[in-house]
Amino acid sequence: MTRLIVSPSPHTYSGESVPRLMYGVIISLLPAFGVSVFYFGIGMLIVTTVSVLTCILFEYLIQKYILQTKPSHLDGSAILTGLLLAFCLPANIPFWMVIIGALAAIGIGKMTFGGLGNNIFNPALVGRVFLFISFPVAMTSWPEPGQWMQYTDAATGATPLALMKEGVAMRPAGEILSEMPSFLNLFLGNMMGSSGEVAAFALLIGMCYMLYRRIITWHIPVSILGSVFIFTGILWLVNPDQFANPLFHLLTGGLMLGAIYMATDYVTSPMTGKGMLIYGAGIGVVTVLIRIFGAYPEGVQFAILIFNGFTPLLNKYIKPKRFGKEVAHG
């Protein structure tokens, strides 16, 4: 008789794996991808392809030749980073900038820390912020939706958030709002912005899929969107001329993409429900602070990176609810 296998319990496994989870997120991004191609055409396709391929390539090269470990570039996480990086870039960005972004995302944001599971900051956001600081002009010129065959030569305009920030110094917020796309258009994504962040409805569909597959839990998206809604709501109630209404803030900028896909990144978010709620609330508050009182029209990327830094602290001090109270030892 062949030898029996002996190992400690349990002897059965759920079948969950890292590729299954990563590809699940990628599937949930398909609606947003489709909408994005619809709005931004060939530019979106080029940026996404370059981003995904170079992310995979850099991960493979760094793992094989610099770290000298077994390359895991096809486990889905590099593809996901590539997709998310492409989603938060304008669709008319030159491809060589995308390559630099991918190198920053994978090389600096992920590999220097030791690869998947060890990074402190969200790699896609590290790439994005790297590009934002290095190429501020290219990163703030947004193509108008509908130009399917234009890539780097697309006609550009300002995002709703940028318009609001500039305009509010001189005119009441309500007036500026009336000149902007309607709320329906904002919800559907018919506005200037990064490729993947414009279509709120597509991102929400993706979120529903991820919740159904139990890939993410409700805590982070709800706490981020909730805290932004409450904070901007209070500001708007106090002074509706100075501040735009909360719905405007929820639907514009990179908030939806950030709340659903960036902040929920496993490695860089807290490990307990309570920790996640604090993390989300903090991101929401800092986002609004930067949007309203800071130098930039959009603050989500920085807010998330700041709170990524807080995650280890939240993990150390916020413990899950234990079963049974502690009995004092005699």
Add this chain to the structure above:
Amino acid sequence: MNQIIIVTIITLVGIGTAAAVILYFVAQRFKVYEDPRIDEVEEALPGANCGGCGYAGCRAFAEALVKNESWDDLYCPVGGNENMAKVAELLGKEAVEQAPQVAVVRCYGTPEFRARTNEYDGAPTCAIAHQLYAGEGGCPHGCLGLGDCVVACDFDAIHMNPATGLPEVVDDKCTACGACVEACPRDIIELRKKNKKDRKIFVCCINEEKGAVAIKNCKVACIGCSKCYDVCPYDAITMNNNLAYIDPVKCKLCRKCVVVCPTNAIHEINFPPRKTEKTEAVEEENK
């Protein structure tokens, strides 16, 4: 414009100077006096921070050496007698000496002698396998071959032999710090007195089961037959729980026990080959 720059410079220089002054006084006020000899001693020690002395690193050991009156329990196995003498000279104390030791692996259950009757698929550390069951070879005292000892060694002195599935000690590199002894969950590794030319004689088995049971699992197990005990002229062997043990200090390396062991459980290392009848006949011919 110039005014802003000047004011800024003056403010910052002022803050910096104030901070420096405050820090100086605080550092003086809360200064901890440390005997400067501790630094000297730490410098002289090997600096491996292996914990072999029983202290948390070479600095802690240096402190103990300076502060303790008696050096009875203080010894650094890595530096050895030479190094202890050097430190003793530095501090004007009497040198302590200990017989040098080396780590010895007391199991020879290779796949040839100890059949693997099952396959282990748990986490690859000896600690976890030991907690689970007797092991792939069936002997509950036998080496599990998963390498906790190799991981523990700071000196690259022990390696796993993939052919035998057992660890092997590199005598030259072994400092007898005891890390591998600690790490082995079955106490298979022992620190024994180091002899000239790295010669060793030891019972390569720690199985305490009854002879009939032990031999069923492993052909080279000690079956507690006491033949070695009977033949030892120096009273160096003791029998306990079906197991023979050779005292490394009393043993005079006469090799009598090795020959009588029926299972070849006693190993002799680094000795010249024995003269058998055949070799003697060949030598006669060649003369």
Add this chain to the structure above:
Amino acid sequence: MRSMKLKTFSMGGVHPPENKLSAGREIRELSPSDVVVIPVSQHLGTPSKVIVERGDQVKVGQLIARAEGFVSTNIHASVSGKVSKVDIFPDSSGYRRLAVQIKVNGDEWVETIDRSGTLVKEISLDAEEIRKRIVEAGIVGLGGATFPTHVKLTTPRGKKAEYLIVNGVECEPYLTSDHALMMERSSALLVGIQIMMKGLGVEKAILGIESNKPDAISRMQEITRGTAISVQGLKVKYPQGGEKQLVKALLNREVPSGGLPIDVGVVVFNVGTVHAAYEAVQKNKPLIERVVTVTGKYLKQPSNFRVRIGTPVSHLIEQAGGLPEDTAKVINGGPMMGKALASLDVPVVKGTSGIVLISNEEARRKAVIQCIRCTRCVQVCPMGLEPYLMMNLAEKEMFERMETERVLDCIECGSCSYTCPSSRPLLDYIRLGKAEVAKLVRSRKAV
């Protein structure tokens, strides 16, 4: 089944596939083997002291090893024949332990045992006498923990038992022995529960059954109608059968850390234990046999057998259609908490609830990769611990910190390792940590 609201515990839990292949199979009396090996340590506590010698003739039900101390139990011959050896034998623990080997000859029983099938409803003994019978009969927890039952029946000073909870949950995949018992011995179970209630001095009892056994719920509801025993259906969720989770689900009380159910006024017994208690008190029969599920996806006849203690596992598998060719793992117990056997020549003991055969394709673990911090292990832990952190700490040997993180609360249910997408051996390291922390605690107490 009357529509009833299903209860469950709130924290954690997983849903492994049920695979109840032997559900509905009638309990078959297993033909005896030629030889039985009865270990002296089949229970939690001190091993028992052997009182027979090589060459002695024994009858079924005869005492062959006596309890040593309070937390120990009596052991009886499960067959009649001659004691051929009192020596160390391999058992399912993975080590060799002292056992009594008996060569089977005939089926002669001790005369005082009532072998008739008639139901004895009247409980004539008082609480103290009940406890004595249970001690004598060597009854231990048959759910798998094998804790001596009489110890649980002795309420410590200062505590009061309010409820008896009977565990008919059987949350482990594959296992169906408790289910079969509830279907075929429901009347005896009723008397057994009443005996335990009397022994404990409680007036209320709840029988918890998972909703994947609707026939058992109906049957037990019928039987217990009009009594102080209520039947409560529970949602199917592993580890619903864990003592602490069961008490939380049924009574919404949380057993404190380091404590026992008696601390919240509850005592929990498995249905098998309760049935054994019926036989001990009403039929004078000691614990010499139990129902064991033998099952596996490729096994010809997944069955529920009534097996004499000490029967070799190889005999059970033979009687269930023989070992399937591709079998790579044989588990003593269920797939979540059972022990993998190194050999099939080990005996069935009091705690053996099932034998599960796993084929090659399902037997091996996947390659381990680094933790991706997905929080699944934290979400599923029924005790509110953080398994990813425990493994990290155990690897770094930071055992004091593990104690602070309440590693001793772990019930070793395996939900964490089950669910980890990186296939990390979380429970392996948690167990290591528990052992080291227990050592720390003991050495602290000794000072």
